[in-house]
Amino acid sequence: LEGYLGRKHDLEAATKRASNRSWSTRYCVLRGEELAFFKDAKSRALGVPCQGEEPLGLRNARCQVAAGYKKKKHVFALRLSNGSEWLFHGKDEEEMQTWLQGLRVA
Numbered sequence: 409l410e411g412y413l414g415r416k417h418d419l420e421a422a423t424k425r426a427s428n429r430s431w432s433t434r435y436c437v438l439r440g441e442e443l444a445f446f447k448d449a450k451s452r453a454l455g456v457p458c459q460g461e462e463p464l465g466l467r468n469a470r471c472q473v474a475a476g477y478k479k480k481k482h483v484f485a486l487r488l489s490n491g492s493e494w495l496f497h498g499k500d501e502e503e504m505q506t507w508l509q510g511l512r513v514a
């Protein structure tokens with residue numbers, strides 16, 4: 409599973425707000441137990457990772473619709489085992505559900 413999603417870092421750890429809180433677009437690639445980020449489909453094809461961005465480890469991660477987030481639709485939250493949390497913005501309901509399913513079986 410891969411494609412463009414909006415992404416926002418919400419929590420750096422369970423009780424620590426992320427410092428960079430702005431939304432940005434990433435080409436996201438779900439592979440095995442990792443979610444990797446690329447600037448765009450081209451850099452993904454070339455295998456050039458988005459600079460400085462480690463893939464997120466999905467072991468024991470949880471994801472769900474971000475029902476409390478009202479500023480955009482089709483937003484889901486991914487909470488990692490270390491307590492950090494990321495919001496992702498899909499283009500529609502179907503895309504969001506596809507990612508939620510994919511992440512849940514990762």
Ligand code: I3P
Binds near residue numbers: 429430431479
């Ligand atoms: C952030 C940016 C985000 C906003 C975030 C701001 O500022 O405006 O869009 O999140 O609000 O801190 P900056 O670009 O200067 O880092 P929302 O779009 O979700 O409001 P927040 O700190 O309340 O998360």
